[in-house]
Structure formats: structure tokens, C-alpha cells
Amino acid sequence: MSAPLRLVLFDVDGTLVDSQGSIVAAMTASFDAHSLPVPKRDAILSIVGLSLPVAMARLASEHSDTVQQRLVDGYKQAYHAHRLEQGAASSPLYPGALDAIEALHAVPEVLLGVATGKSQRGLDALIEAHGLERYFVTRQVADHHPSKPHPSMVDTARSETGVEAANTVMIGDTQFDMDMARAAGVAGIGVAWGYHERSALSGATSIIETFEQLPRALDDIWT
Known part of the structure; x- marks a missing residue:
């Protein structure tokens, strides 16, 4: 059988x-681009695994949905750029x-x-x-x-x-x-x-x- x-x-x-290096770098770049305080590294890593909008809602809960969406878009752009720059070494x-x-x-x-x-x-x-x-x-x-x-x-x-x-x-x-x-x-x-x-x-x-x-x-x- x-x-x-x-x-x-x-x-x-x-x-x-x-991929923590790429994740932290992209999150830092996104918050910096919007002149917002960057979450601590531990906070960023704590949301890894969640879908990005849900993760951002936790990291930027004090900000509006519009700001959170801009942070999501900024993160995607920064992560993509980091991956193109480093290739497999990024993760x-x-x-x-x-x-x-x-x-x-x-x-x-x-x-x-x-x-x-x-x-x-x-x-x-x-x-x-x-x-x-x-x-x-x-x-x-x-x-x-x-x-x-x-x-x-x-x-x-x-x-x-x-x-x-x-x-x-x-x-x-x-x-x-x-x-x-x-x-x-x-x-x-x-x-x-x-x-x-x-x-x-x-x-x-x-x-x-x-x-x-x-x-x-x-x-x-x-x-």
C-alpha cells in the first residue's frame, strides 16, 4: 500500500x-522618507510574517490610514531597490x-x-x-x-x-x-x-x- x-x-x-537586514533597511528608509521616527529594530522584526498593511498598522498605529499606505508603498520601493542592488545576498x-x-x-x-x-x-x-x-x-x-x-x-x-x-x-x-x-x-x-x-x-x-x-x-x- x-x-x-x-x-x-x-x-x-x-x-x-x-532577510532581517533588508527588512530593517527598507523600513528605516520608508519612515525616514516621510520624516517619521523609525521604529526600533525589535519592533520591526516582531511584525515579520504579517502582510505588509497589517504590519504597518501595528508599527504606525498613531498615524492615519493614508500615512500608513504611503509607508507601505515606500517600504516596497526601498525593499525592491535593496534586492536589486544585493541580489541573493540580501536574503x-x-x-x-x-x-x-x-x-x-x-x-x-x-x-x-x-x-x-x-x-x-x-x-x-x-x-x-x-x-x-x-x-x-x-x-x-x-x-x-x-x-x-x-x-x-x-x-x-x-x-x-x-x-x-x-x-x-x-x-x-x-x-x-x-x-x-x-x-x-x-x-x-x-x-x-x-x-x-x-x-x-x-x-x-x-x-x-x-x-x-x-x-x-x-x-x-x-x-
Whole structure:
């Protein structure tokens, strides 16, 4: 009897790639351009994973919707410019990320996907920069969904792949990822190297310290 299909969904920023330099630089440039006080680095990293309008509403809650939208537009422009200038170096893969992706991709019954607060343009550029085009069969981005932790990204990925909730795992570095997994009725694996403190990942089924621990964590969930 053949093994059931499994679906492994990865968050991107703070999970697969370390993009904090680009994120902080772009946010700083946007606030500076509007002569507004720049949020502290910890505050900026705390909203990574949320869709950009939701993130900006948290960072600039004292400002009007119009100002927040201008900040969003400024961030997009600055981030895009930073990516064009630095290429893949603007968001390097974490140690072990590519090996983990390749190992999982080699398992016939395992499908890989992405669920990210990035835009479609941003995700496509990152995947191309790192040569990851062939690995992810489903790519869920902020353009087409409510912000995390709404379960829409996971639900849509499952619908596209036909994988049951019991056979789906969400891997991420933030509370938003773990809350999204719980809302979608799937297991969540937290990663300890990202942008939220380990204590924020309390909703995770398990927490891993390195990508080398991922196979065991997946086996524990599926067996």
C-alpha cells in the first residue's frame, strides 16, 4: 500500500532566509522618507510574517490610514531597490536550508510549499535568486490571502495539493505561523533561529534548533 501524500509548508523570512537586514533597511528608509521616527529594530522584526498593511498598522498605529499606505508603498520601493542592488545576498539561506529542502523533495510522497507574508513579486524573485524554482508545488503569498494567522494560506495549499490536514505541517519562526497552523488544524514546527523568541512559539508541536533536526521532528508527527 502506497504511503499517503504529505505536505510540508515553509514560511520564508526568518525560516528559510535571513532577510532581517533588508527588512530593517527598507523600513528605516520608508519612515525616514516621510520624516517619521523609525521604529526600533525589535519592533520591526516582531511584525515579520504579517502582510505588509497589517504590519504597518501595528508599527504606525498613531498615524492615519493614508500615512500608513504611503509607508507601505515606500517600504516596497526601498525593499525592491535593496534586492536589486544585493541580489541573493540580501536574503541568504540559513545553514542547512537547501539540504533540508533537497532531502524532502527527494521523498516521493512529500510535497513542498511556501506560505509567506511576502508579495508574489518578492517571493518569485527570491526563489529565482536561490535557484529554488523546482521545489515548491504550491506558493501562497500575501497578495491573495488575509494576513497570517488566518488559515487561508494553509487551506489553499491543501486544496491545491489534495493533502489531508493530518498529513500537513507548517514550519515557521513566528507566533503568526504557529497560530495559523493551529487555525488550519495542522501541526506546526517552530524554528529557534528566526525573529520571534522561543517563548512565542508555545503553540508549536515541536521546536527545532537546526535544520538537521527537521526529519526527526516530521517523523514524530507522522508516526
